[in-house]
Amino acid sequence: AVAWEAGKPLSMEEVEVAPPQAMEVRDKILYTALCHTDVYFWEANGQTPVFPRILGHEAGGIVESVGEGVTELVPGDHVLPMFTGECKECAHCMSEESNLCDLLRINVDRGVMIDDGQSRFTIDGKPIFHFLGTSTFSEYTVIHVGCVAKIDPEAPLDKVCLLSC
Numbered sequence: 001a002v003a004w005e006a007g008k009p010l011s012m013e014e015v016e017v018a019p020p021q022a023m024e025v026r027d028k029i030l031y032t033a034l035c036h037t038d039v040y041f042w043e044a045n046g047q048t049p050v051f052p053r054i055l056g057h058e059a060g061g062i063v064e065s066v067g068e069g070v071t072e073l074v075p076g077d078h079v080l081p082m083f084t085g086e087c088k089e090c091a092h093c094m095s096e097e098s099n100l101c102d103l104l105r106i107n108v109d110r111g112v113m114i115d116d117g118q119s120r121f122t123i124d125g126k127p128i129f130h131f132l133g134t135s136t137f138s139e140y141t142v143i144h145v146g147c148v149a150k151i152d153p154e155a156p157l158d159k160v161c162l163l164s165c
Contacts, residue, residue: 001137002128004052006044015128017140018120020067024113024142027079031161032059032136041108041131050111053129054121056136057083058165060157070145078153080164083132085147104146108132114144
């Protein structure tokens, strides 16, 4: 579901989703939910609008493929995307007092992947921006590995998907 403009109806589109690059995973989203945050940014209330983009940030899915350097996840793992991740290397991630990662802290205006500043979504060669590094209103999405939490495969994804918010 692509948001082409602020406040306009989302449009169901065929989107090309690139393979994951280094330290990224491509997830098949099985369940997603609508949060008021998605609506707020879709309406472009009080922020810089970034369009076109694929919204969504609370979901549950399965790892479809992994990029170079990803060792903690393998295809088939059940996962929840997270908009505030952990690089596990910065001062905040290493601290016992904070987990507000310097690299993967929430950024509503970024719209592209961290490592190369490019989108993994395109339609007819035109980039479609990411949302909160997760973009779960897509059947497949590419996410930085630090923003994906592996969960027990017995956990019901249709229910635990809400925890990723």
